[in-house]
Every structure is written in structure tokens, then in C-alpha cells.
Amino acid sequence: MEVTNELTVEKYKSIFQISNDLASTLDIDSILELITLHAMELVNAEVASILLYDHNKEQLYFRSATNMKYHTGLSQILVQKESLAGWVAEHREPLIIDDAHEDGRFSDHVEKKLKYQTRNLCIVPMLVKTKLVGVLEVLNKRNTNFTPVDQDILSTLGTQAAIAIENARLFHQSDTIADLVHELRTPLNAINTISYLLLRSELTSDQRNTFVSTIQSETNRLSELVSNFLDFSRLESGREQFIMESFDLHALCKECMDIVSIKAMDKHIGINIHNSSPSTIMAFADRNKIKQVLLNLLSNGIKYNKEFGTVDVVLQEQAELISITVTDTGLGIAENELPELFHKYYRATDIHQSIQGTGLGLVICKKILDHLNGSIEIESQVNQGTSIKISIPKKANIL
Ligand SMILES: Nc1ncnc2c1ncn2[C@@H]1O[C@H](COP(=O)(O)OP(=O)(O)O)[C@@H](O)[C@H]1O
């Protein structure tokens, strides 16, 4: 294609600048934001969005969009194979459509959900060699239709973006895998050593039982580490999907309380739930993810508590936010350690180390809350107890 137009040369220069910016960031969210924003501006479109391809589920899903930032439920929209984006993903070819509603492949499933009227569009595949990372889509060119030059610009941008996304994923993967291998060593060594000791004939049956139960708890820790690790890396790579729904917060807390009640009873710990609002508090978020956060806070409140202690769960509703505070009467955390708690595998020193854990729970909580535009705050006093408050917007924004 001949590209002589002065403006177009400027655009290519700006793509060069964008690809430099992309190459220097490893944060997937920033990469996606950068691409959609520039895609929209470069081709004069009303909206740009990125759909990533999940290779396990063989499914495209919305991941980022300009102008739709405050639209809840975006990532919940599954993109059908029979849509235009699905066609681009399958054929790995770009597409320009002047009148979307006239095209047989167009599905109004997404635009109905987003209450958005599509006139024209251009979609390009985002490929690294032959691997499909996702598709880049722009909608509604201002005043006119998309041109082959627009498509060419988007394809260049899409390729740069695909490489940047893959690089960021690989970087995070190698980093987290190295950490995991390091963490796996400790329980593996313990199991290894103890199984040698078990072979000795002079052991009493009490000693033998102690060794066997240590092996059991170390294997539990191994499997907890692996499953926490998988949760964490899915969240970090941006592959995790958030399914937003409305649910009763009190009922969820009750459900979590029932799950941890045996552990609480073992230590004679009482758990109380207080709803500070006169009516039922409804949340709009990913219920399972909030459940995961709550279960970790409750299980920490029990694990790091004293015998006969209590765990209080307080639900609050404000104008824009809903929050849950979990307060225990346990060991507490020293002030200088508080900032460390959101670092992977960090576990507070001394007594906490003898309690089983992975140091990934709070990191996962923080990632989940970040995705939901929420927050987590910790207050603690050594030997008095810890209070952890999580808040999420009432109208959750999932981007
Ligand atoms: N309620 C609490 N009371 C005291 N210490 C806590 C509490 N919650 C978390 N911590 C400290 O923070 C660390 C990290 O917590 P978390 O990420 O949930 O990992 P884990 O519980 O698997 O160790 C814990 O190891 C512990 O030292």
C-alpha cells in the first residue's frame, strides 16, 4: 500500500513511539490501556477495545475498552464464535465493515448489553507469529468509514501490542515460577528428611505418628502453595475472568463462616457477623472472588488468633461503597511488618512461621480488590489483634 500522505507519516511515527512505550512496560493493564487509547485516536474512532483469547477455553473475552470504562459487566460478556470478532479470531484476517448491521456475521449480543449502537468497524487479529493473543477492534469512525490505511495502522499496532502482552506474560511467569520453585523446596525437603527418619526401626509409635502427621501437613502445604500460586498467576497475567453479579453480602459471610467453623471450634473461637445497615446489603461483584477474599481473612483471623478468642465480621454500607471488616483478638502484626504483607510469600516472623500458610493469601486478596476497584486496609496491634477492612464500590467497575 502506498502511504504518502503527510498525516499518515505522522501516524506511523506515533506508532513507533507507542511501540517504544509498549516495550518498556510489563504491566498488562497499562499495555492494554495504552493500545486502546492510541488505536482510538489514530484512526479517529469513537471506541476501541481489546478482546483477549483464552486458549484453554477457546474463547474470546472483553478485556479493555475506551469510553466504556464505567460499564459494569464488560469482562462477563462472552464473545461468540459467530460474531465479527469471532470471525477475525478464527480466520486471523483483518476486517472492515461499513454497515455492521447489514453484515450476516454481526451479532448485536454485545452492543445490546453495552447499549451501544455500532455503525462501522474495523477489527484486526493480534498475533505473535502464528499464535493468536486476541483481537483489536475499533468502532464508529467519526464522519466516515474506516479505510485500508486505518486497517494497516491498526494491524501494526495490534502486532506490537501482541508482542508486548506476550512478553509481559512470559516475564511474570518466569519470575513467579522461580519464586514458586524456591517455596516448594522447604516442604519437599521436610518430607524427604522425615521419610528417611521413618525408616528407622527404633522409633516409638508416638514418634512415628508425629512424623506421619508432619508429612501430612507438609503435603497439604504443598498443594495449598500450588493452588494459591495458580490463582495468583492467573490474576496477575490478566487471564482471570470476573463474573459480576448481584448478591446478598450477609448470606455470603454466613456461608464463609460455616466453611471455617470447624477450624474455629478447634480453637474455641467464636465468630460473629454484624450488619450495621438496617436492610440487606446487596453487592455487585464477582461472588466467588469475594468469597475467596473473605475465606482468607476469616481463616487468618482464626489461625493467628489465641484460644478462646473471637473474630468479628462487620458489614457496612455507605453512599458509594460497601465494606467488610474482619477483626480478631489474636497475635497481631508488628507495625514495621504491615507494608510487607502484600509481598508474595511474605509471612510475619516468629510465631506465625510455625502456623501453616503460604504467604499468598493477602496478595491474592489485594489483586482481586484491585480488579474490582476496591481497597484493603490493615490495622494491627501486637498481642491485641488485627483488623482488616475491604471495600468495593457499590457499582463495581471491573476494568
Ligand atoms: N489476622 C492476622 N493476624 C496476624 N497476622 C496476620 C493476620 N493475617 C495475616 N497475617 C500475617 O500476614 C501473613 C500473610 O498472610 P496471608 O497472605 O494470608 O498468608 P498465610 O496465611 O498463608 O501465611 C501471615 O503469614 C501472617 O504473618
Ligand SMILES: [Mg+2]
Ligand atoms: Mg492466609
